Amino acid sequence: MAKKKAYKHNNGAMYLMLSPYLLLLFFFGILPALMGLLEIPKPSMANANGGWDAFKIVIHDFRFGPALRHVLGFMGIFVPLMIFFVIGMALMLDIKHSPWKKWLRMAYIVPASISGAVAVLVWYVILQPTLSPIKGVLRYFHITESSQIWQQQNLVYILAIMAFFAAAGNWILIQYGSLQSISTEVLEAARVDGASIWQTAIRIKLPLISKYIVYMSVLVFAGGLQIFVEPQLLNGGIYTGIADSWSFDQLSYNLAFMQGDFGGASALSILLLIPSLLGALLVIFKTDMFEGAQGHIKKKDVEIVGI
Amino acid sequence: MTTTPSAIKDEVNKKPRKVGASKMRHQHPFSTFLVTSWLVFFAIISLIPMIWLILAPSKTDKELSYRSPYAFGSLKGYVNAWKHLKYFDNGVIGTWLFNSIWYTAAIVIIATTTAALAGFVISASNVRFKRTFLISTLIMMLVPPVALVIPLFVEMDKVHLVDNPWSVILISSLYPFGAFLAYIYYTTSIPIELYESARLDGCNDFKLFTKIALPLSTPLISLLAFFAFIGNWANYFMPYVMLPSSEHYTLPLGLGFLFLSTPAINPGVGATSVPIYKPEIALAGALIAVPIMIMFLVSQKRLIRGMLAGSIKE
Numbered sequence: 171m172a173k174k175k176a177y178k179h180n181n182g183a184m185y186l187m188l189s190p191y192l193l194l195l196f197f198f199g200i201l202p203a204l205m206g207l208l209e210i211p212k213p214s215m216a217n218a219n220g221g222w223d224a225f226k227i228v229i230h231d232f233r234f235g236p237a238l239r240h241v242l243g244f245m246g247i248f249v250p251l252m253i254f255f256v257i258g259m260a261l262m263l264d265i266k267h268s269p270w271k272k273w274l275r276m277a278y279i280v281p282a283s284i285s286g287a288v289a290v291l292v293w294y295v296i297l298q299p300t301l302s303p304i305k306g307v308l309r310y311f312h313i314t315e316s317s318q319i320w321q322q323q324n325l326v327y328i329l330a331i332m333a334f335f336a337a338a339g340n341w342i343l344i345q346y347g348s349l350q351s352i353s354t355e356v357l358e359a360a361r362v363d364g365a366s367i368w369q370t371a372i373r374i375k376l377p378l379i380s381k382y383i384v385y386m387s388v389l390v391f392a393g394g395l396q397i398f399v400e401p402q403l404l405n406g407g408i409y410t411g412i413a414d415s416w417s418f419d420q421l422s423y424n425l426a427f428m429q430g431d432f433g434g435a436s437a438l439s440i441l442l443l444i445p446s447l448l449g450a451l452l453v454i455f456k457t458d459m460f461e462g463a464q465g466h467i468k469k470k471d472v473e474i475v476g477i
Numbered sequence: 478m479t480t481t482p483s484a485i486k487d488e489v490n491k492k493p494r495k496v497g498a499s500k501m502r503h504q505h506p507f508s509t510f511l512v513t514s515w516l517v518f519f520a521i522i523s524l525i526p527m528i529w530l531i532l533a534p535s536k537t538d539k540e541l542s543y544r545s546p547y548a549f550g551s552l553k554g555y556v557n558a559w560k561h562l563k564y565f566d567n568g569v570i571g572t573w574l575f576n577s578i579w580y581t582a583a584i585v586i587i588a589t590t591t592a593a594l595a596g597f598v599i600s601a602s603n604v605r606f607k608r609t610f611l612i613s614t615l616i617m618m619l620v621p622p623v624a625l626v627i628p629l630f631v632e633m634d635k636v637h638l639v640d641n642p643w644s645v646i647l648i649s650s651l652y653p654f655g656a657f658l659a660y661i662y663y664t665t666s667i668p669i670e671l672y673e674s675a676r677l678d679g680c681n682d683f684k685l686f687t688k689i690a691l692p693l694s695t696p697l698i699s700l701l702a703f704f705a706f707i708g709n710w711a712n713y714f715m716p717y718v719m720l721p722s723s724e725h726y727t728l729p730l731g732l733g734f735l736f737l738s739t740p741a742i743n744p745g746v747g748a749t750s751v752p753i754y755k756p757e758i759a760l761a762g763a764l765i766a767v768p769i770m771i772m773f774l775v776s777q778k779r780l781i782r783g784m785l786a787g788s789i790k791e
Contacts, residue, residue: 183682184602190587191595192610194651199617200630204627259519276774277520283769286713287732288762292526294531294742295755303529303546325680331650333621339523340780347781367647396623399713403733407743419623423718426627435627443624450619460615 199318201414203443209436216431224437228425231434233415240416243326245394248333252390257383258339260345278339285336286399294408296301320409325401325416332400337393341386348382349375381457386451388438395442418442530766533559533759541755551752558760561752565735572724573731577710580646580727586710588652589701596659596697597690601672602682611660617653623714630718644719649709655701658783662697663690703779707772711765732761 190382213220216227228234259278263271295301297319305398313319319328352375360370376383398419405412405420415421418438426435453459529546536550537557544550562570599607607687630639630650638644667690675689713729720726723734739753773780 181602181604184598184604187682187686188598188604189595191591191652191656194591194647195613195617195653197632198648198651199625199653202625202628202632205632206625208633209628216704243780260514262516265512266509271516274516274520275777279773279777279780280770281523282531282773283711283766284526286711287729287736288530288711288766290736291732291742291758291762292530295529296526300542301546301755303525309695320746335523336528340784342783343777344784347785350482351785391622391717392588392619392624396621398623399717402717403736406733406737407745408736410745419626419714427718432627434632439624439627443620446620447616450616453619454612454615 206436210433210440212433214431214433215429216425216434220433224433225441228434228437228441231421231425233413233421233424236413237415237418237421240326240413241395241397241418244329244333244417245391246398247326247330248394249387251330251334252337252341253383253387255334256341256345257376258297259338259342260349261326261375263342263346263373264349265367275343278342280339281335282337282339287403289332289336290400290403290408293328297328320411322411325409325412327402329397329400333394333397337390341390345379345382345386348379348460352378381459384457385453385459388453392446392449395445494612515573518698527766527770530759530763534756534763536756538754538756554756555760558756561757562761564751565739565753565757566723566751569723570731570761573726573728576642576725577765578727579714580642580649581706581710583646584649585702585705587646587650588655588705588761589698591650592652592655592701593659593691593694593697594686595656596661597663599656599660599687600667600671601685601690602662611657614656614660617651618657622649626714626718629715632702633719640720640722640725642725645712645716648715648719649712652701652705654704658700658704659697662694662700666697667693674771700779700783703772703776704783707769728761728765732758732765735761 195384210224211221214224216231217224263275296304297308298307298316299314302308308314356374358380360374365374396419397417401412401416402420402423405414405416415424419442422435422438424441425431425438514615532547532549533541535552535554536544536548537554540548540550598604599610624655631641635645638647671689672685674706675685711729712727716725716727716730717733718750720730726734735741735753735758736743738746739751739758741754741758
């Protein structure tokens with residue numbers, strides 16, 4: 171009990187130290203989410219009477235369907251490519267440990283520094299047959315004009331490749347790190363039982379790192395859904411064939427800043443927030459990814475109140 | 478079942494697993510060759526974009542077309558590209574570079590400090606609603622920050638902070654991932670008994686942080702600063718929405734502006750009096766990408782430890 175009193179006595183200073191983070195969390199995390207919700211029913215040009223019809227109006231906007239198709243197409247390539255490729259690479263790196271492989275890991279992480287505006291610049295050049303550092307490859311596929319690449323139907327592939335290169339290296343290293351957490355004894359037992367490398371990878375390693383795969387999938391999915399910078403910059407003159415509301419975030423941006431329809435833009439933001447939020451809740455409550463952290467809290471609470 | 482950053486470090490740094498080596502004895506040499514070749518091939522592919530980006534400013538725009546993409550021009554090429562960039566809009570590139578540095582520095586300092594303090598308080602005290610705090614932090618950590626960009630703009634507009642750098646700095650200083658890392662770090666690295674005995678010696682709560690926790694926080698602070706830097710140096714969307722005036726742009730916004738307003742890669746723009754072509758914008762791109770690459774290369778282990786903190790078990 172004495173211990174409990176002592177802690178209570180000191181809590182003022184503790185709250186003071188916690189307050190800067192709490193203020194940021196409130197003003198830039200919780201409040202904008204609430205303000206976004208309150209903004210939706212306000213009357214606007216598109217939603218003259220106001221009210222929750224804003225959702226219906228946004229979904230029936232002529233740009234919503236194409237944006238949905240584009241983003242689904244992009245995610246359909248980007249997300250599976252990321253998951254299978256990253257896991258495959260991490261497993262291959264984990265087969266045999268050699269000191270020189272650290273150089274490979276260093277190389278894999280380099281493209282992670284090329285994202286957003288720089289990625290648009292670099293990939294514009296790579297896909298330009300006269301300038302490309304992979305001219306030979308383009309020539310092999312009979313690509314001699316940039317117009318053969320910059321076509322509407324190719325955009326999902328181009329944007330998926332840009333996003334893939336910006337994200338894959340980090341995740342290869344992280345999943346490689348997660349594979350290092352598997353105990354030597356487990357792998358030794360599998361080997362003694364005669365498991366091949368393939369069987370060990372599929373039946374032992376993958377199930378043991380499944381929560382990290384779910385964690386990665388949720389972050390990759392949530393990030394991909396919010397694609398904005400690359401199509402926005404392409405639209406600015408590099409490739410005029412791309413729609414100005416190619417992705418959901420661009421549509422949301424245009425609704426807000428071109429049409430002044432902040433209600434519609436907020437409705438779309440909230441719609442996009444739902445899958446990300448569900449993904450976050452899935453990782454927190456349905457995997458044991460953060461179980462250690464929650465366990466700590468419970469354990470410490472018990473210690474602190476002296477039970 | 479406990480998790481410690483040091484445990485993670487041990488896992489990452491530990492000696493190669495012998496079992497892997499023994500298994501390889503049973504593997505067909507041809508498969509080993511194929512796997513190794515693929516790993517090396519992908520490493521080469523990974524380096525190509527950065528090699529182009531670093532070499533491009535050493536050449537002139539004409540040389541970029543007829544010389545090999547992997548050829549080095551001259552050191553003078555970099556100097557000329559920088560001079561041309563400085564002609565653009567009365568040297569606004571210098572302002573963008575300065576803005577990028579000071580916004581990122583302010584974000585790194587505020588985000589790291591607030592996250593470390595929050596992590597410390599949650600691990601060392603019995604403040605109320607810890608679980609609510611943790612769950613809301615985890616949710617914010619897993620939801621991309623751009624998801625709230627429109628409501629954040631409405632909020633900033635109400636307090637007249639649009640087109641003020643502090644809008645971007647304050648919004649980006651919310652660092653739930655950092656607070657979570659700090660919480661895990663303090664919970665597992667500093668035993669609660671240490672705080673208790675310090676309290677018995679008359680230490681107040683501020684001193685608990687400054688005299689006990691902070692001196693033991695060097696690995697944590699470097700981890701928090703690393704993630705805060707790589708997350709904000711190249712950020713585009715938030716400054717794009719919040720800072721419409723070009724004098725407040727960061728380098729990534731400036732690069733986007735160069736795309737649109739010069740003929741470098743935008744065929745729609747006619748010739749301009751300022752010679753901004755591909756070498757010049759490649760140099761601007763390299764100024765954004767190279768600092769992040771250096772951070773990544775020197776901090777590989779930080780990346781793995783940070784992203785897996787709170788989940789790897791002993």
